Amino acid sequence: MDAVVIKDLSWKYEQADNFLFEKLNLSIKENIFLGIIGSNESGKTTLVSCIKGIIPNIEVGIYKGEVRVFNEPVKDMNTKAIAQKVGMVFSDPDAQFTTMSVEEEIAFSLENIGVPVPEISKRIKWVCELTHLEELLDKPPYDLSGGQKQRVAIAAVLAAKPKIVILDEPTSMLDPKSKDEVFEILRMIKEELKMTVIVVEHNIEKIAELSDEVLLMNNGKIIRHEKTDEFFKDINLLKENGLKVPESIEILYHLYDKYGIKKTAPVKLDEIMAEIKFLLQKHERN
Template identity: 50%
Template sequence: MHAVEIQNLEWKYANTREFALKGVSLTIEQNRFIGIVGPNEMGKTTLVSAIRGLIPHSINGVYRGAVKVLGREVRTAPSIDLAALIGFVFADPESQFTAMTVEEELVFGMENLGYTTAEIAERLDWVTRIAMLDDLLDKSPYDISGGQKQRVAIASVLAMNPPVLILDEPTSMIDPLGKDLIFDILRQLKEEGDRTIIVVEHNVEQLAQLADEMILVYDGAVLRHAPTREFFNDPGFLSAHDVDVPQVTALGARLRAAGWLPPETPLPLTIDELYEAVGPRLITSTEAPR
């Protein structure tokens, strides 16, 4: 069973002329880490909103095609069922807060899904640890830093243990340290390997090191869906569609163009990969000083 299966999805928001999604079809396997990139206002958030079921359940418009998550048809599934299947973290964490303290926020979703007291205690301990929230449980979620708010939002969704987790630009409103902490959480979740993770994100430097596959959304369509290394192996195509590549990948492309890397060599995604590809050649081609 696929984690996500989309067939010829089209969507037009109410009171607009153009379709925001245009014939999107894609398949995502279970327990994969998927990165979604593309310019702003090109359909990324609309796509993940359709996967979550916010479209069409909570947003009006014209809907064609089909979206299935773990075999369930999103369009017809009850909202409570979708909440158990799919966790969704918004770019603005405050938009999903409902409680007066961080602990109450983490517990709220579990109570709605009917978790027992013992299950709630166990899950609360786990998400508090993984999201580094031990010192914040008694604080208001509205009175903490932006990075802390985002970690609370992620933890509140994780507490419900959804098999599919979607994060829509989770680092867009926080500082560099906060971004690193968010990616640390995502790295831990990937290592556990028991859920499908879909992340809309502009920070390709760290995303490329975690994602198993990447998707480029442009003008309401999926232009490219490929394993991460293959996806970033054509920086020119990505640049033409306003998508950045990791700096080390861009450097690798320049070195390949200059003949330092064979044309068939995949471009590096990390500094270690770049050194492995180029380092020995640099050493042998550089004459030691006399």
């Protein structure tokens, strides 16, 4: 089953002169990790807001077409129903906090969807182990570091056990160490949890490492949507759309061109480096 199906979606913000999306179509398979990339103002956040139901249920504008989540139209779902299907983490975790402790913050998200009290305790324990928050349960979220705050925001979403988790630029406000912590949690989510994960992110190298599929947006249009290894084959297209292609991938394709090799390059860094080393050693011997 597809987790998300978008059919002929058109959307214009109330104060905008033109439609951002016009007859946009997209299908996202269940239980995949999808990376969404693109330049600023390309429509990435608007797209995930449509999947979450923020558009059209909160944002005001002109909405045509349909967005379905597990075959249910998002515009017809109430807040509780959407929260049980789709969880969303924003770039600024402070914007999501409403309580005075980490434990209360996670519990609050569960109370909102009617999870029984005994089950709430079990889920808090489970999700804090997953996100390494066991020592912070009594701390006020506002007093934590940026990386810790984002882990709390992720934990509060995961505790509800939605079928889809969206993260909209979750590392954009973090220092390098905190970025790595968040990406490690994303890796665990991918490997250990049966969820569809959609991540809007500027760190293309990490997206290449984690994603099963990658989607490129520009000017409200889907420019490319492919399995990750196929996605990075057209380096010129990515550059034309304002993206910085990971240097390791670009070097490997340059070597493929130089040696007349016609195949798809790997996208994981360790595999890329092994392939580069193999090619250089092979052609030095020749």
